[in-house]
Amino acid sequence: MDFKALSVKEAYPFYKSLYKEVKRDYFSFNGLDFFNLRLFKGDFLLLKNRFDSKVYGLFEKGVPKILATHYQAKDSTLGIANSLGSILVNSSVSQSEITTFVSNLKIHLKDIDGPIYAPINAHFNLGFTLPNPSIDSTKLTFLTSASSEGLEKLFYNNDGFKQERKFYSLSFKVADCPEYVEKIKSGLSERPPEYTVEKLSLTNYKQDIRDYNRIINESFKDHWNFFPLSFEEEWDLMKTAILVLKRDYVRFLVHKNTKVALNMFMPDFHQVFTNGDDTKNMMRSMFYKKAPKRVRGVTTCIIPEYRGKGLLKYVRNENLLGIFADGVLEVESSYIDQDNINSLENSKSTGAKYSHEFNLFSLN
Template sequence: MSLNIITVDCAKLKKEFINLPWKIYNKKEYPQWVPPLKISVKELLDTKNNPFYKRAEINLFLAKKNNLLVGRIAAIKNNAHNEFWKDQVGFYGFFECINDAEVAIELFNAAQAWLKEKGLTSMRGPMNPSTNHETGLLITGQDQHPTIMTTWNPSYYINLHTNANFTGVKDLVAYYIPNELAQNLPAHVTKYANHMKKNSNITFRNFDMKNFNRELEICYDIYNCAWEENWGFFPMTKEEFMHAAKDMKAIMNPKWAFIAEHEGKPAGFMLALPDINQILKNNPNGRLFPTGLIKLLLGKKYIKTVRIITLGVKKEFRNTGIFSLFTFESFERSKKYNISAGEASWILEDNRPMNRMWQKIGCPLYRKWRIYERPIL
């Protein structure tokens, strides 16, 4: 048996890299897998036009065994992260592999060798390609399809990592928000939220899509203030933030992108996106054209599930009860707009205020992702 690791160095091999998941997953064996939009993956890997790569480098590898492509991995040098944390961490991501420990080990070793050449001392991931994008290996919750912009993988991926001497360094969790809970909030939650609404001078307003760039400026300011102390965070440049936000614009609903203001000044924002994976799971080839776009345009209005992907509050407002107000506001909106279910993710396992908030309401923790690391020797 022959096993070769190939460096992706041309357009043809990059196409093979993007198409690799379709060689591993099939609908019968992995019905939960949602084919990504290939154009989105291509954009994430576009070192010329994606502003992330103004402060980062990436190298891609494919694994071929017995003349068949069986795995892939990306090695990532994130200069912005290392400058912010003053460390020398390397990253890996876009990992896909058949259930073969030998293939996985060789892929990890190839990524590690490239990172070592760059002077990095450890290897952390998976990141696709950073904590500001899809992050983590799914360790619980494989029985359901992933929500928008979250990762899914078979459970054997866990063993592929532990067999390659990776250890978990941080877990990320997701809470499920059933419609029944939104319709019947515990009395103490409603009482507290109503009390805070009367005494906090905090109001909420929808994202103004007609003044999209102005709203992004407000959210950008909140974002870098709100996340600066979070594990793994590194500040995005304004160009990176605008680039990511504009990619979401086509699917955003202003009723689910709302800003909190205290006496007219921005205090925080919440962004929930409709779970377009409900549509993408029926788009097996991952292409946007010709039928993928039609499915998105026609199906978007029927989506009744959302993922809360961002909830950020400026530091000076964090002890004002604003998190409870955001939660109450989102539940009120879910009733008004007939949302059937939601997910709040990702939340760091040790982010006590955020975890406590969802637990107190009664939302079950139903998915967990793990970030792994191993030293570069």
């Protein structure tokens, strides 16, 4: 076994070959190879602007068995200064090989001051956390974290990493919550007349993403290890997201011609995607997007000066009624931080119940 430190450019061919070998063992890659390959290549503007990257791997006779990228923030005061992400592990790897990899990794990163979190692909927007072991794979929704036998060996069966933080998922089946459905129907008329709700615009998509970026940055600025994206970095991610977004499920609360809050759901494409061919998956998404049966709440937020007025429910409830009208059977809220008590209570108020959890680790 050989442990190697590589540049991102040197590592990319190895990432491609290992990804091809292991992706069918992972649940759930987002089903779109082009996104994952861009990540391995370091081809997002966010990565180029904000991070220096180095890839570490364990090789057997020149063939990679484990690959992981160390992302080091150029400005250590913003967000997470050091993380390990883009982690691929061949499920055939032994526990002793895991130990060898982690031991060498610690030697190479011993001069890093502060925690090294994993698995985070440099920034939350690019994917993070690991679900509980042996989770039902159908509960992992589109664009959430991935797991595999190899990843469980690395994080859960090895003392090289310790758990740092939990994120929760709650869900409810629409048929089980008739009182809640009636409650939000009757509450629509209570929205103050000076506020309106608007759907995501496809004709003015770029401007709406500019507003989305502003609302996210203002709303989450005090959250754990958050750092804002520039509009250019956000647009680099969202200009292709239009392929999988359903505009009816992205809504803004508007006051005096200014968007002040956001509620966003996505169809759970994991129900129809496979870790296979992009073209077939995109065709599946086009059909599933028309009548999804399961959706995931991506974000709900409001800028600080509008908090405490009970306004967020108006944009959320109007969005949910449209979702119910589409025949959606199950709604999930996920990646709710352990300290975000308001969001946890808000989800429970819909009738949602605990579904599963995700864990964030640090190099021990």
